[in-house]
Amino acid sequence: MTLTSMILKMSEGLGRTCAIFFLTLLFSLPLGLVVAALRRSRFAAVRMLTRMYISLLRGTPLMLQLLVVAYGPFYLFGMSVSRNKLVPTIIAFALNYAAYFAEIYRSGIESIPQGQYEAASVLGYSRGQTFFRIVLPQVVKRILPSITNEVITLVKDTSLAFTLAYMEMFSIGKQIANSQSSFMPFIIAGVFYYVMNLVVAFVMSRFESAMAYYR
Amino acid sequence: MNILEIEHLRKQFGDREVLSDISLSVREGQVVSIIGPSGSGKSTLLRCATLLETMDGGSLKYLDRYAVRDTGSGAEYASQAELKAVRSCFGLVFQNFNLFPHYTVLKNIVEAPILIQKRSKEEALQTARELLAKMGLSDREDAYPYQLSGGQQQRVSIARALAMSPKILFFDEPTSALDPELTGEILKVIRALAAEHMTMVIVTHEMAFARDVSDHVIFMDGGHIVEEGEPDIITNPRHERTIQFLNRFN
Numbered sequence: 350m351t352l353t354s355m356i357l358k359m360s361e362g363l364g365r366t367c368a369i370f371f372l373t374l375l376f377s378l379p380l381g382l383v384v385a386a387l388r389r390s391r392f393a394a395v396r397m398l399t400r401m402y403i404s405l406l407r408g409t410p411l412m413l414q415l416l417v418v419a420y421g422p423f424y425l426f427g428m429s430v431s432r433n434k435l436v437p438t439i440i441a442f443a444l445n446y447a448a449y450f451a452e453i454y455r456s457g458i459e460s461i462p463q464g465q466y467e468a469a470s471v472l473g474y475s476r477g478q479t480f481f482r483i484v485l486p487q488v489v490k491r492i493l494p495s496i497t498n499e500v501i502t503l504v505k506d507t508s509l510a511f512t513l514a515y516m517e518m519f520s521i522g523k524q525i526a527n528s529q530s531s532f533m534p535f536i537i538a539g540v541f542y543y544v545m546n547l548v549v550a551f552v553m554s555r556f557e558s559a560m561a562y563y564r
Numbered sequence: 565m566n567i568l569e570i571e572h573l574r575k576q577f578g579d580r581e582v583l584s585d586i587s588l589s590v591r592e593g594q595v596v597s598i599i600g601p602s603g604s605g606k607s608t609l610l611r612c613a614t615l616l617e618t619m620d621g622g623s624l625k626y627l628d629r630y631a632v633r634d635t636g637s638g639a640e641y642a643s644q645a646e647l648k649a650v651r652s653c654f655g656l657v658f659q660n661f662n663l664f665p666h667y668t669v670l671k672n673i674v675e676a677p678i679l680i681q682k683r684s685k686e687e688a689l690q691t692a693r694e695l696l697a698k699m700g701l702s703d704r705e706d707a708y709p710y711q712l713s714g715g716q717q718q719r720v721s722i723a724r725a726l727a728m729s730p731k732i733l734f735f736d737e738p739t740s741a742l743d744p745e746l747t748g749e750i751l752k753v754i755r756a757l758a759a760e761h762m763t764m765v766i767v768t769h770e771m772a773f774a775r776d777v778s779d780h781v782i783f784m785d786g787g788h789i790v791e792e793g794e795p796d797i798i799t800n801p802r803h804e805r806t807i808q809f810l811n812r813f814n
Contacts, residue, residue, distance in 0.1 A: 467616050468662035468721075472676040472728065473651045482675070486666050563665050564710040 362518035376443035381450025406448035457488035574621030597774035600784035655725030715746030
């Protein structure tokens with residue numbers, strides 16, 4: 350198998366790699382905000398459950414979580430295992446990343462000075478208005494560097510989808526490596542991930558400079 | 565007519581009573597200064613009056629609207645809707661400005677009138693520009709707070725409070741974060757407001773200013789009102805504790 354045909358074959362999986370990447374961000378970024386809100390709930394039971402959720406999802410491997418989401422329903426309830434591998438992959442990724450994002454949001458929310466809330470309160474802003482107009486925009490600016498870190502990790506984590514035999518770029522590479530007894534696919538995969546992360550870093554630095562108009 | 569009426573206000577942090585039996589009323593057009601050592605409860609009193617702290621006893625009333633009623637054993641707050649109406653009666657200027665850093669000067673001033681008071685954008689912009697002109701900041705409406713000096717930021721925050729057309733304006737040590745030169749700027753603005761008969765309650769350490777600008781001066785210590793009266797109590801205090809405190813300023 351030539352180098353070009355290896356690259357072409359692996360490129361076919363890039364669509365799926367990107368699907369995992371974008372769908373995970375699409376669901377986990379807002380879900381993380383919800384988790385962060387629950388983490389700060391006024392009900393102690395809700396706070397405790399949320400902490401357990403975060404602790405579990407950060408404390409166990411994503412690979413294991415993928416298996417639980419995909420096969421848990423079968424072992425627990427005897428439900429048939431779906432042939433669609435994208436759905437369980439996205440569910441596991443989104444739940445996992447939401448836990449990390451929630452803690453990043455929380456750190457950002459807690460770093461906003463109390464005076465901002467007080468100024469908004471005296472002006473008559475409701476809690477929702479205060480959060481979405483005053484707090485959240487400032488939080489986003491403060492947490493962007495941490496979000497960038499997670500997003501870069503996510504690019505590389507997409508390779509874990511091979512656990513469910515969801516044939517994204519890395520899984521295809523592994524298959525070729527096995528059948529051809531070649532190390533080349535791994536090097537190609539490395540280059541792909543590196544280039545994708547160059548793009549991520551570039552886009553995120555654009556976001557950061559877009560928010561640099563105030564201090 | 566009394567704009568603000570506080571009766572028998574009591575506030576404690578844990579077991580410690582920080583305000584005991586404070587009663588205070590402010591008439592329309594009156595300028596009241598509250599002086600006293602740090603930790604005497606001046607700021608906490610202002611924070612209770614502006615609903616930033618909850619009081620544990622007593623009543624709080626703006627015009628004829630009760631924000632808090634005295635139940636005898638405690639303090640009963642009005643409904644959220646009623647408190648919202650009460651909030652539109654007053655404005656507060658903070659020691660450290662608390663401008664919104666992600667908004668321009670103009671947006672800091674117009675957002676609340678448009679969003680909360682549902683005023684038209686044109687009207688809010690016009691009011692804001694008039695206020696900025698009054699504050700000598702007409703050329704800074706597109707600046708962000710970080711680009712302004714402390715004195716300028718404080719003037720914007722005064723404009724932000726005034727844009728809501730409050731019936732009464734509170735100042736919580738408005739010059740404590742500023743150097744003497746910038747302090748002068750702010751005192752000048754407050755003097756101009758007093759000349760227009762704006763109703764104000766000012767917590768301050770600027771004794772000469774308090775004497776000149778106020779109609780009524782309150783001296784607080786240890787959570788109590790120790791002495792109050794005409795502004796000349798600053799030059800001729802009667803109470804032992806007031807004399808002792810004011811001596812340090814002369």
